[in-house]
Amino acid sequence: MALGASLITAPTASAVGGSACTKNVKNHNMMVINVGATAYSGPGTSYSKRKRLEWFDNVYVRCYTVKRGTQWYYGDLPRTSKRGWVNATLLQEI
Secondary structure, three states: OOOOOOOOOOOOOOOOHHHHOOEEEEEEEEEEOOOOOEEEOOOOOOOOEEEEOOOOOEEEEEEEEEEOOEEEEEEEOOOOOOEEEEEHHHEEEO
């Protein structure tokens, strides 16, 4: 009897958009307060990068979620028609 091995891999992270939101936020502008902040396609750094943000960029926040103890905001990214997820510690309310 021959024994075969199968390779099991973790699923790759894909874009989740606003479907991962747990609380809606209306009319909420936030400003980037960290050099090199990055927006992702989902709430976490394992998702694909959407856009590198600049210091003082404005992000129009639509909702948020908490994943593994970290709050992530989902919103409209500056100078693009894209939306993405940004770690809350990188943003400040304006």
